[in-house]
Amino acid sequence: MSPKNYEKPYTILNSAMTLDGKIATKTGSSEISGQEDLVRVHELRMEVDAIMVGINTVLADDPRLTVHKIPSSKSDNPLRIVVDSRARTPLNFRILNSDAKTLLAVTQAADPVKVNKLKQLVDVVVCGEKHVDLKNLMKHLYELGIKTLMLEGGSTLNYSMLSEGLVDEVRVCIAPMVAGGKYAKTLADGDGFDEMKDSVKLEFKKSYTLGDDLIVEYKVLPRKLK
Numbered sequence: 135m136s137p138k139n140y141e142k143p144y145t146i147l148n149s150a151m152t153l154d155g156k157i158a159t160k161t162g163s164s165e166i167s168g169q170e171d172l173v174r175v176h177e178l179r180m181e182v183d184a185i186m187v188g189i190n191t192v193l194a195d196d197p198r199l200t201v202h203k204i205p206s207s208k209s210d211n212p213l214r215i216v217v218d219s220r221a222r223t224p225l226n227f228r229i230l231n232s233d234a235k236t237l238l239a240v241t242q243a244a245d246p247v248k249v250n251k252l253k254q255l256v257d258v259v260v261c262g263e264k265h266v267d268l269k270n271l272m273k274h275l276y277e278l279g280i281k282t283l284m285l286e287g288g289s290t291l292n293y294s295m296l297s298e299g300l301v302d303e304v305r306v307c308i309a310p311m312v313a314g315g316k317y318a319k320t321l322a323d324g325d326g327f328d329e330m331k332d333s334v335k336l337e338f339k340k341s342y343t344l345g346d347d348l349i350v351e352y353k354v355l356p357r358k359l360k
């Protein structure tokens with residue numbers, strides 16, 4: 135698969151963070167959104183073709199990644215995608231249940247025995263050598279018919295997706311809390327840029343309050359795809 139001149143899903147990074155930009159505490163506690171924001175998140179899940187998370191989010195939260203906070207049926211659930219280079223997804227985790235379809239993106243570095251066990255439960259795509267090649271994954275998703283994608287974290291995957299120019303919109307719920315701590319997860323961790331001039335640039339779209347939370351939405355300005 136050539137990463138050049140490919141089409142990719144329209145991708146919305148959605149996250150809940152504290153005023154100081156944390157999306158989880160150092161112990162992994164991440165209950166940040168108020169009830170109204172949870173409804174907004176589940177409405178957005180219902181609108182998109184797929185939801186994507188990094189493997190550490192699965193390991194930390196054992197999320198269902200389904201539409202379940204608003205009235206819905208099983209057919210409303212988008213495809214669930216886990217970026218999991220080494221096929222670490224535990225076989226008994228909820229992401230592998232039959233509530234929705236799941237696609238695991240692994241690499242050639244993954245243990246083939248574990249990959250075969252996972253393949254009996256969900257779809258698996260090999261995408262890259264050591265770390266999941268996100269550009270190729272986006273191309274593959276587009277070819278599968280995924281035209282809209284919700285990126286639900288965590289910090290490391292958010293940074294990779296943003297820095298590789300693969301995010302089109304950022305929607306953030308800012309809760310009136312301060313978590314502090316240098317080991318807490320932020321909206322985007324990863325290696326970070328050396329210079330502000332290289333940072334991902336955003337254009338403000340709108341903001342509104344939902345209960346005690348402030349929702350802020352931005353368009354991501356185009357980056358040159360490498």
Ligand SMILES: NC(=O)c1ccc[n+]([C@@H]2O[C@H](COP(=O)([O-])OP(=O)(O)OC[C@H]3O[C@@H](n4cnc5c(N)ncnc54)[C@H](OP(=O)(O)O)[C@@H]3O)[C@@H](O)[C@H]2O)c1
Nearest residue numbers: 149150157158188189190191219266287288289290291294
């Ligand atoms: N508040 C919120 O809205 C929210 C939302 C989601 C998550 N969270 C929190 O975020 C925390 C997890 O964040 P995290 O930063 O530790 O992990 P993460 O972003 O969920 O997962 C990162 C992992 O994905 C894998 N990966 C594979 N290819 C990658 C690539 N090209 N780029 C980036 N990652 C790649 C890597 O593990 P391998 O190399 O093993 O594949 C990497 O360590 C949890 O505590 C969770 O509760 C909060």
